[in-house]
Amino acid sequence: MSWVSDYKYTWAEQLAMRTLRACGHIPNHVAFVMDGNRRFARSQQIDKIEGHSRGFEKLADCLRWCLDAGVREVTTFAFSIENFKRSNEEVEGLFNLAREKFARLLEETTRLNEHGIRIRVIGNIELLPLDLQKLVASAMLSTERNDKLFLNVAFAYTSRDEITQAVETVLRHGSQDLAAEDISERLLEECLYTRHSPPPDLVFRTSGETRLSDFMMWQLSTSVLYFSNVLWPQITFWHFLASLLAYQRDRWQLEDFRRTERMHSYQLAKTSDFYSERVQKFLATIDEDRRKLLVRLAAN
Amino acid sequence: MIEVLCLLLGRILLLLVGGYELIWRLRERLNALVVRWSYDLWRSGMARELHERRVLADCRSQLTKTPQHLVLVISPMDTGVDAVLVRKIFDFALDVGIKHVSLYDRRSKDHGYVDLAEICSTTSEEQGSCFKWPPIPSASKSETQPKNGQKTNGYVNGANGSHSPQFQLYQISASDGHALIADVCRELYEGRETPAVQNLLKQKREALTEQITGMLNKRLGFEAPEPDLGIIFARQTCTYGLLPWHARFTEFHTHPSGRHFDVETFANILSKYSRCEQRWGT
Numbered sequence: 001m002s003w004v005s006d007y008k009y010t011w012a013e014q015l016a017m018r019t020l021r022a023c024g025h026i027p028n029h030v031a032f033v034m035d036g037n038r039r040f041a042r043s044q045q046i047d048k049i050e051g052h053s054r055g056f057e058k059l060a061d062c063l064r065w066c067l068d069a070g071v072r073e074v075t076t077f078a079f080s081i082e083n084f085k086r087s088n089e090e091v092e093g094l095f096n097l098a099r100e101k102f103a104r105l106l107e108e109t110t111r112l113n114e115h116g117i118r119i120r121v122i123g124n125i126e127l128l129p130l131d132l133q134k135l136v137a138s139a140m141l142s143t144e145r146n147d148k149l150f151l152n153v154a155f156a157y158t159s160r161d162e163i164t165q166a167v168e169t170v171l172r173h174g175s176q177d178l179a180a181e182d183i184s185e186r187l188l189e190e191c192l193y194t195r196h197s198p199p200p201d202l203v204f205r206t207s208g209e210t211r212l213s214d215f216m217m218w219q220l221s222t223s224v225l226y227f228s229n230v231l232w233p234q235i236t237f238w239h240f241l242a243s244l245l246a247y248q249r250d251r252w253q254l255e256d257f258r259r260t261e262r263m264h265s266y267q268l269a270k271t272s273d274f275y276s277e278r279v280q281k282f283l284a285t286i287d288e289d290r291r292k293l294l295v296r297l298a299a300n
Numbered sequence: 301m302i303e304v305l306c307l308l309l310g311r312i313l314l315l316l317v318g319g320y321e322l323i324w325r326l327r328e329r330l331n332a333l334v335v336r337w338s339y340d341l342w343r344s345g346m347a348r349e350l351h352e353r354r355v356l357a358d359c360r361s362q363l364t365k366t367p368q369h370l371v372l373v374i375s376p377m378d379t380g381v382d383a384v385l386v387r388k389i390f391d392f393a394l395d396v397g398i399k400h401v402s403l404y405d406r407r408s409k410d411h412g413y414v415d416l417a418e419i420c421s422t423t424s425e426e427q428g429s430c431f432k433w434p435p436i437p438s439a440s441k442s443e444t445q446p447k448n449g450q451k452t453n454g455y456v457n458g459a460n461g462s463h464s465p466q467f468q469l470y471q472i473s474a475s476d477g478h479a480l481i482a483d484v485c486r487e488l489y490e491g492r493e494t495p496a497v498q499n500l501l502k503q504k505r506e507a508l509t510e511q512i513t514g515m516l517n518k519r520l521g522f523e524a525p526e527p528d529l530g531i532i533f534a535r536q537t538c539t540y541g542l543l544p545w546h547a548r549f550t551e552f553h554t555h556p557s558g559r560h561f562d563v564e565t566f567a568n569i570l571s572k573y574s575r576c577e578q579r580w581g582t
Contacts, residue, residue, distance in 0.1 A: 015306065022303070023310035124505070159548060164509045167485045171492050171501060183486040185478035209576065212539075214548035218478065221541035225552070249317055250536035257376050257406075257540065 003105055003151075004067065004115060005060035013237050020241065021070060025248050027201035029073040030066060031223070033215055034059065036207030036231030043231075049093035054233040056101060065240050067115065067149050073197055075152040077215045081124065081161055095132055098155070102135035109142045116148025122193035123157030124165070130300060137297035152197065159217035166191035169286060177282040184272035186265055190283055194219055202247045206232045206239075222258045224250045325558065332380075332560040352563040356395040359567035363574045367529035369400040371472070371550065373542055374414070375534030376406040378557045385561060386414050389531075390433045392566045394467055400524040401433065404472040406540045416471040428521045429471040470522050477541045484515045516545055529573050531555055551576055 009017065020026070034055055041051025059076060066074050079094060105112065105119065112119070121136045128136065136155070169191045170183060189195075199219040203212070208229040212220070226243045230236075273279060343351065360366075370393055374381050386403065393401050407413045420435040488511075491497050500508050517523055530542070530550045537554040539547065553569045555561060 015309070018302070018306040019309040019313060022307040023314055160509055160545065161505065163481060163545065164505055164512060167481075167488065167512060168501070168505065168508055170485055170489055171497065174489060175492065178489070180486055180490050183482060183489055185482040188478070188482050188485060210552045211549055211578075212547075212552075217539075217544040217548055221477070221539055221544065223538065225537040225539070227537070245317070248314075249321065253377060253535055254538060257538075260376075261541070 002108060003060055003101070003112065003119075004063045004117065005057070007061050007064040007237075009237070016237075016241055017065075017068060020244055023248065025251060026070045026244065027224075027247050027251075028071065029075070029198050029200045029202075030071050030243075031075040031077070031200040031203045031216055031220070032059075032062065033077045033203070033205035033213065034232040035205060035209055035213075037233055039207065040231040040233040048090055049097060051233060052094060052097055056097065058233050058235050061237075062235070062240065063117075063149070063151065065237060067117075069244065071149070073150040073152070073200075075122070075154060075194075075197070075200060075216065077154045077157070077213070079123075079155045079157070080213065080215075081127065081156055081158045082214070084127070084156075095129060099132055099135060102132070102139050105139050106135070106142060112143055113146060116146045118143045118146040118150050120150065120152045121155050122152050122162070123155045124161055125156060125297070127156045133297045134300050137294040141294055141298055150197065152194065154215065157193075158214040159212075160214055162193055163188070163218055165193070173285055173289070174282060177278045177285070179273075179278070182273055182276070182279050182282075184268050184274070186268045186272060186274050187279065189218070191286060192218060195283075195286070199223060201251070202226060202243060204228065204240075204243045206230055206235060222254060222261055224254065328556065328558040332558060352392070353395065355563045355567050356392060359570055360396050363396070363570060365574050366397055366570070367527075367573060368398070368525045369402065369527045369529075370398050371402040371404060371527040371530045371542065371547070373530055373532040373534075373540060374403075374405040374407060375532065375536075375538070375540055375557065376408075376411070377535075378407065378533045379412065380557050380559070380561075381405075381414065381533050382412060383414050383419055387419060389561070389566065390469070392563060394433060394465075396570060398467060400468045400470070400522075402470040402472050402524070402527060404540070404542050406474065416469060420469065429473070430521050431469040431471070432466050433469045434466060468522070468524060470520075470524065472520075472543065474541055476520055477544055480516055480519055481512070481545060483519065484512055487515065488512075513545070526550070529553070529569070531569060533557055549578065 037051040037055040038048050040054065041048050044051075063074060079098075083094070084091060119139050121140060125133055125136055166188045170178065170188070174183075194216070197219075199221070200216065200223045203216070203220050203223045204226045205212070206228050208227065210227045212225075224247050226246050228235075228239055228243070230239050269275065372381075372386070372389065390401060403414060403416055405414050409415075416429070416431050420431040420433070488497055488500075500511055526546045526548070527543070527550045530547065530552045532538070532540075532552055532554045534540075534554060535557050537552060539552075542550075551573055553572065555565065555569075559565075
C-alpha cells in the first residue's frame with residue numbers, strides 16, 4: 001500500500017470535490033487524530049495490528065483527498081509517547097508496521113517527488129528503536145526538497161514533550177546568542193517541531209472522543225476542532241468532505257479572533273527583537289543541528 | 301462547462317449554508333426566548349430551585365464519575381453568557397460536587413467579560429485569580445481560611461466522599477497560556493548556569509517537564525488537577541488558547557452561543573462526560 005493511494009472517485013465524489021474547490025476556503029493545514037483502529041479491529045474481530053494497518057490504508061486515501069482538494073499540509077497523530085504504555089506485543093507490532101511503511105516510502109521516493117510530497121516526522125524520534133530512527137531520518141532527508149504537500153507524522157509525540165523540547169533547546173543552545181528579553185512565546189513557537197509549519201486550520205478527530213489527547217496543544221489555539229463519531233478505518237470521502245464544510249462554515253466566525261492573535265504575535269515579535277540578527281542566528285543554528293541529527297541517524 | 305456547473309453548485313451550497321445558519325440562529329433565539337420566558341413565567345423561584353435540585357440529584361446518582369475540574373471557555377464573540385448564567389453554573393457545579401471550576405473568558409470588558417472578583421465580591425484580602433464559591437462572608441472569613449496561609453484546593457471538604465459545600469474558583473486569562481510558558485522558560489534561562497538547571501539538563505526530559513509543571517502551577521496560583529471537562533460557549537469548537545500545558549486531556553463540550561443553558565443542559569453534559577472512557581494511551 002502506497003503512502004498516497006490511487007483512490008478512484010465516483011462521479012458524485014468528483015462533482016462534490018470540484019464544487020468544494022470552486023467554493024474556495026480550503027484549509028491550508030489539516031491535522032488528523034486517527035483514533036478508533038483498535039475499536040474497529042474489535043468490532044470486526046480482527047487482530048489489533050490489522051486494525052492499525054487498515055488505518056494506514058485510510059491515511060493513504062486521506063492524503064489523496066487532501067492533495068486533490070488543495071490542502072497544503074497534513075499532520076497526523078500516529079503514535080503518542082503515552083502509547084509506550086501499551087503491551088510490548090502491540091508496541092512492537094506498531095513499530096513493525098512503521099518499519100514496513102517507511103521502507104516502502106523509501107522505495108517510492110520517486111513517486112513522492114513527482115507529487116512534491118515532503119515527509120516530516122515530528123516527535124522525540126530518539127525514543128524509537130535504532131533501525132526505525134534510521135528509516136525515519138532517511139525518509140525525511142530523501143523528501144526534504146519537496147514543497148507541494150507536507151505530511152507531518154507525529155510519532156513518539158506529545159505536546160508536553162514538544163514544548164519541553166523547545167524550552168530545552170533554548171536552555172542548551174541559547175547561551176551564546178540569546179538575551180533573556182529575546183525569549184517570548186514567538187521564539188518558543190519557532191523552537192517547536194513544527195517550526196516551519198503554519199498552525200492547523202482544522203483538527204479532525206475520529207471515534208467520537210472530544211479531547212485532544214496532548215496533540216499540538218500549542219499550535220491549535222485558533223483551529224476549528226471537528227469531532228466525528230466514525231472510527232478512523234471507516235472514514236469515507238464524505239466524512240472528509242463534511243469536515244471541510246464545517247471548516248468553511250466556522251472559519252469566518254473565527255477570523256476576527258485569528259486576526260487579533262496574528263497582530264498580537266506580530267507585536268510580540270517586534271517588542272522581543274525576534275527579527276534581530278542574534279535571534280535569527282540562533283534559529284538557523286537549531287535548523288542546522290536538527291539536520292545534522294537526521295544525517296547522523298540516517299548514517300547509523 | 302463542468303467548471304461553471306461546479307461554481308454554480310458551490311454558490312448554491314454557500315447560500316444554503318448561509319440560509320441554514322440564519323434559520324438556526326433565529327431558531328435558537330426564539331427557543332431561548334420561549335424557554336426562558338416559560339421557565340420564568342410558569343415556575344416560581346422556589347419551584348425552579350426544587351426542580352433544579354431534583355434534576356441534579358438524579359444526575360448525581362447516575363454519574364459513574366464526576367469531573368474534578370470544570371473549565372468554562374467563553375469565546376470572544378459570545379453574547380449569551382453573563383454573570384447570572386455563570387453564577388447559576390457555579391451553583392450547579394457545587395450541587396454535583398465538582399471541586400474546582402475555572403472561568404476562561406476571552407471577551408473584552410466592553411463585550412460582556414465576566415469578572416470573578418465582582419461576582420465573588422472580594423475584599424482586598426482575597427487577591428489574585430483564586431476565589432471560593434459560594435463567596436465567604438467577610439465576618440466568617442478568618443474562621444474558614446487555612447491556618448498556614450496556603451490556598452486550599454477544595455479536597456478537604458470532600459474527603460469523606462460527599463460533595464464539598466464550597467469549591468475553588470479560578471479566573472484564567474489569555475496571558476496564562478503561551479505567555480506563561482515563555483515566562484517560565486525565561487526564568488530557567490536566566491538561571492541556566494546554576495547547578496539546579498544544569499542538573500535538569502543532565503537528566504531525562506521528564507525532569508524538565510516536571511519542573512515546568514511546578515513553575516507554571518506556582519504562577520497560576522493554583523494546585524488544581526488538570527481540567528477534565530470543558531464547556532465551550534461558542535458556535536464553533538475551538539480552545540481559544542486555553543492553557544496549552546494543562547488542557548491536554550480535557551473533554552470538550554461545545555454549547556452553541558445563544559442556546560438556552562439550564563439545569564438539564566448541565567446534567568446532559570455531565571452524563572456525556574461520565575460515559576466517555578479515558579484510556580491514557582493504553
